[in-house]
Amino acid sequence: MNPVLADSGLPYGLPDFASISDDDFLPAYDAALAEHLAEVGDIASDPDPATFVNTVEALENSGRALARANGIFFNLEGPDSNPARQKIAQTLAVRLTEHANTIAMNPRLFARIEAVYATREEVGLTEPQRRLVEQRYRDAVRAGAALDETGQTQMREWSSRLATLTTEFGQRLLDDTNASAVLFDDVADLDGLSDGEIAAARRAAADAGHDGYLIALELPTSQGSVAKLTSADARRQVFEASIRRCARGNEYDTRDTVREIVELRARRARLLGYANHAEYVIAEQTAPSPQAAAGLLADLGDAAMAAGGRELDRIADGAQLQPWDVTYALAASQRSGGDIDIDEFEQYCELESVLRDGVFTAAHTLYGLTMTERPDLHGYHPDVRVWEVARDGEGVGLFLGDFFARPSKRGGAWMNNIVDQSRSLGTSPIIVNVSNLTKPDDGEKCLLTLDQVVTVFHEFGHAIHGLLSDVDYVSQSGTSVPRDFVEFPSQVNEMWALHRDVVGGYAKHYRTGEPAPEALLDAVRAATATETAHSTIEYLAAAALDLAWHRLGPDEIPVDVLAFEEQALRAAGLWSELIGPRYRTTYFNHVFAGGYSSGYYSYIWSEVLDAETEQWFLTGGGLDRELGRAFADAVLSRGDSVDPVQAHAEMLGRDAQVGPLLARRGLAAPGE
Template sequence: MSDYAASPVLADSGLPYDLPDFARISDDDFLPAYDLALPAHLAEVAAIANDPEPPTFANTIGALEASGRLLARANGIFFNLEGADSNPQRAQIAQELAVRLTEHHAAIAMNPALFARIEEVFARRDELALSEPQRRLTERKYRDAVRAGAALDEAGQAEMRAIAARLATLTTEFSQKLLDDTNASAVQVIDVADLDGLSAGEIAAARRAAEQAGVDGHLIALELPTSQSSVAKLTVPTVRTRVFQASIDRCARGNEHDTRAMILEIVGLRARRAQLLGYANHAEFVIAEETAPDPAAVADLLRDLGTAAMAASERELARLTQRHGAALRPEDVTFALAAEQRATADAPGAAAAGGVDEFEQYCELDAVLNDGVFAAAGALYGLAFTERPDLHGYHPDVRVWEVSDADGAGIGLFVGDFFARPSKRGGAWMNTVVDQSTQLETRPIVVNVLNLTKPEAGEPCLLSLDQLVTAFHEFGHAVHGLLSAVEFVSQSGTSVPRDFVEFPSQVNEMWALHPDVVTRYARHAETGAPAPAALLDAVRAAGDVDSAHSTIEYLAAAALDLAWHRLGVDEVPADVLAFEAQALADAGLASPLIPPRYRSSYFNHIFGGGYSSAYYSYIWSEILDAETEQWFLKSGGLQRELGLAFADAVLSRGDSVDPVAAHAGLLGQPATIEPLLRRRGLVAATE
């Protein structure tokens, strides 16, 4: 038996779609697997670099693309686990791998013989009769090598390696510190009366959290963003304030989880790396690979939207102050806006139906999945989802579905990990365990991770409106991966520019409350009665209540990201919080009552994840999304022919074509910003 076959991580599992056999894999298996996979990849690369034949697309670019399958296998398993179900050993492994993987990829990128071959194919790309995917892959491999330092001199390459290794350590540690401080910042409440406003299920979850932590009373766990869903519900002002303060103080409390010194080091290192490669700053370095033309264009968009949103927020805050008094604090604004949502009753009879809060009773998880999320994908794309209880995920709560196309052929697996736990980082995301590729003959295994409150045994899991929309959003990413039909794995599914990747998932949000979808799943969790039409109308109307507030929260975070990463090497400040305040003021987005969605100290997207200089991508993608929503609605809505056209033009193509050009081809014109402004209620403010 080969060493690979003996590794539970690397061996063929024998399961459908080569789903990993998680039951056989222990944490002790990971480092030995990497000890095999990393040298194997280097040997494959060496064979390509030292090939005596002249470089061609097939023997250089194509061969490089097909290499490293054992490493991809290990990464697909470990990094899914590390984000969704961490523990001390996995955290330690992640720290070690952060450096090892960075050095590994640097060694490949800076292999002079390999780069010479890549450079030759790149230089001859016009005469090689390459297909569009082949040409795009060739250009990508060349740019990736250059951006990793392949064209630098020996001293420059040595410095690039050191920077990359240090950044890998820091960003991994940032995420781990944030998880630890988020758990440590949970708010203890002794008197259950102080939890008034929370549902019975949320109170029960807070009680379980306290029991697990070995403390009295209840623990209100924190969510990833600044705004907390509990703050929107808690009727006791002092408890709201405690939760809000715990949220905004995370990782800036002067304890062992404080991230501020790390932030300054990360920003300085990124600026120096950009400088080495000939860019003015990290934002220029990142956005050079995105669909946005440059950082100035991004800043202009944020400024224009910010001006409109701030004007709208002044009217919104004036209304709230008049209604609730002049002493409003940020947490009170969150509560007051949520109260307005709950009170919205534009349609006759909505109040009698129980108000917007009552809508949760009609959003039971399994009904939302089967009769909402999956049903919409079936209507649009012909997909069918069959739960496979014989297939097991990496945690007892994880569920697996087999996905089939309209002809009944299996195309991949969908893995759902829905419930919050202390070992899972906050937020919601999509990952892949296996990416689709016809070259490699692989079919996708995609994962959706949410952080829903796990109900008591025998009780239903009910989704709030925000959680409902999030479920549809993340499934949009999943569909992007499942419907991928490309040759090359690095062009598969969501492997598109960062400021395009959110577009398909944002489009999928439109089906959450669409009349042809919501009536399928919105049944009362206890009685099975369908949701009253008046209630559904009220829920749709309530969705626009906090538009200005939520827009400013987002724009402020995007402006912070851009401000940090437009700094040059000599411009890194000494005080994180002072810089943050000045950056928001300079962007025209400083509001004492509306803090950014993420403050710098817990902005994991940019200091722990892959969104540095790209947090703007959500709003950039939303321009395409708003236009596409109008295209769907004007053309007939939930129609198979529309879904298939969207899948053929965008979802199936990944990065094998220019995604923005593909979108413009679908709509017959480039997207414009007007539909987005109308959606967010900002048109009047810009006219």
């Protein structure tokens, strides 16, 4: 059998990556797609009347070979791409879209789904079963099943073209991010970076065939190096390289790609009866409408811009700031807030300790999870490590950690599933966390900035959501929840990064092993007690930009992408010469290559629930097993088998309020 589809015999169904070559993927997909279509054909042609079991549940459990192939390939293509995989991804983007359309637009299948949907309240379905029926019906309608032949033909054409364009966007961004890395000849230009970061820059330059020091770009507009470099000219070079990505008129330029993506998304939404793509997307989210999402951004934006003006005045201290000076001045301001240099905290945040004695220990204390590294099991790259996960002594799945940056990996940090949990299928989760930390030289330690520590906790929050899943149906498993809810559990997990019962366990000096001084920990907590206005504005501007693009009609697509970007931010009240959006349009991977189109607002929407849950934990006793179990039982384990917002409200005993979020963001009015 093709090694992509073969049972590896490894624990929990971990793929045998070493046995798989890139040449195996397309033949595997040929077999898996054909098998899935045959299964669907049998369901659609079943002579018995349509029931939940023979139609909806059968459809849910079909396509297992295809799910396996997807779980393997797309966990390679993002974190370890190469030209062959990029070409395969372009081919698959169209084939998988056409395959999904063929199933969704199968008239006999849709008639059976529609029949089960019509009787869903009368046949004694459980809540997860009813939700599955409703979701399958909505998915089919939103894919064009209820359209006439002409409409279905258009849907097929537009969906295939969108699949090509979004794949192309992501690949161009990866290539231009690598091509835009900034080369410095003189190590003096890197003053302010740590010895480890300088060594990594030297190694990156050598790997690229250069002498000197190469500063790789991170995915967001703001670059970690810009917050540290003492040379204003060096900061300028890195900052400008960041904001010019994919907008330089070369082969990596994404502006025409963006325009076509936005237009086709708008046309598809209009064909399905929605005013625009944002309305189409948000119809499936917990937010009631695009207007509600935009309203939250506007309400927060007014307060954030006012706070941002005060913050800029404070850190400028009479000087004339440039855009590349702002994050540097913010960091300097935090350091100058007292006698303690909070940058010293990095010396106490070695990756192994943060993982073992911080992230994993907190998960054990709260949820009973135990992480046992399995060096006998191997991931898809030599840097990937594998842990077996048990809960209260019983194995629940595997966790793969892929922490270090490399040119083949797209920027950012994320969580993926290789295998989803499902009682119906008898599968246990295999979860991957991907980061882009600087890999240390042999024999050296990987030290994390505070932001990186928080990111590691955040991504493991997604992993917990997947690992604790306990549902029947795979499409309701773990993080398969509305996009504007999915960030909630990961944001909750961030709260433990500096919690007194957690930070004391991992914050040990990487050389001496001495615990971090309590005065340093207090200073770090004080400096990070609320988000900077700069960070809030960056985020809100990106979220507003996403909604602005996707609230356009098909006949409203602007010619000048960057001019529209400025116009949209001004209209949202979030334009600033000194503080740009977290992602500009041309490198906004989340919405033009990822799954967040019209959904980038979800981080702040989820943060309302997160801030409330943080208070629920703290007032209830903090890092407590009973609280963790209650949170897991009410929310984390249930995925989309219940209404997730309602489940959260039941846990709190009321609906979430926005007050704790405003306080956390430093946006509450005095006395609130």
